[in-house]
Amino acid sequence: MATVSLSPNGLDRYVRAAPPDRLLVATMDGVAELRLAPSGWVVHERTLPGVHVSALLFDTARDEVYAGSHGAGIFLRHGAAAWSSVSEGLGSRNVFTLARNDRGTLYAGTEPAHLYRSIDRGALWEEVTALRRVPGVETWNFPAPPHVAHVKHVDFDPRTERTMYVAIEQGALLKSTDGGATFRELAFQDASYVLNKDVHRVVCNPQNPDELFLPGGDGISHSTDAGETWEHLTTSHMRVGYPDATFVAPDGALFTTGGGTSPDVWRRTGDAASTVARSRDGGRTWEDLALPHLRGNIEAATLVTWSDGYGFFAGTTDGEVFTSLDRGETWQQIATNLAPISKCIHHRNLQIGRGAA
Secondary structure (H helix, E strand, C coil), rough: CCEECCCCCCCEEEEECCCCCCCHHHCCCCCEEEECHHHHHHEEEEEHHHHCEEEEEEEECCCEEEEEEECCEEEEEECCCCCCCCCCCCCCCCCEEEECCCCEEEEECCCCCCEECCCCCCCCCCCCCCHHHHHHHHHCCCCCCCCCCEEEEEEECCCCCCCEEEEEEEEEEEECCCCCCEEEECCCCCCCCCCCCCCCCCCCEEEEEEEEEEEEEEEEECCCCCCCCEEEEEECCCCCCEEEEEEECCCEEEEEEECCCCCCHHHHHHCEEEEEEECCCCCCCEEEEECCCCCCCCCEEEEEEEECCEEEEEEEEEEEEEEECCCCCEEEEEEEEHHHCCCCCCHHHHHCCCCCC
16 A cells, blocks of 8 residues: 555655555544545554654555654554554653654654664664754753753755754754764844744755755745755745645645644634645745635645655644645545644644633
């Protein structure tokens, strides 16, 4: 089967020979597996009950899936076998993100903000200690309790796995050109920013890896020189005011997903007004795509490409999953009533806004 995963901070770009017919979804109550049947998408299986899964990474070559979780570490499943814990060496079981470079090395980012890697498929993790030696690490924080920063995202230059970018929420955008032996902070903010280096993720343009896009709490920034200089493309007043998952599609179109407003507003209104937006001019102008009004926030999105097309999956804090297999032109809801697909506290913020504790 053509399998891909959907999670807030896991692997979110896949290449397949054909459009996917199997989707693994990270939820606050384990992993839901959706399969495409003649009648449409159906929930085939639910596993890891009671575990808040934050990140999924599917390894096609080995038929293995890794699941990072809030509070329970990392799990591995091979084929249809049972899940097993693969957390040895982790200093924190609160795993926010999973990533893998082209050599197959796995990376896990945690709260507190530490970075770990494994060269043996998760059997043992070792800390990338240089991350904590960056000047200013003592200022990293997160606005909501427990006010502890986390590693939100890791990405790699497709030309060399030795060049990697690490997004700290909140606190810093870091770059290493020596495989994590050293890191330095990239300065991306100017006077138009309001928040404290609220970095959600960094996205390399596969066709031009020196071009980077940086979505965060203050909108989206753009660099054409591998992060040395930046321009602020959008602010929090854009239709996607709280952008997160962002993609450069094979045809050059830029897509971003997220809430119309920020989480502090959700706590008052209970409505994230989330959507997917597309730009055909490198982020200068944007169009809102044809999704229904979504009160839940889009917390997870995945880009899938195949020989003659590409498409997306998107999941919300209300447990909904949507797909577009025609380059974002039209969208179909393929799942409802799943457990929330949510980064840490965002589902709770929306529930508070709706009058639920």
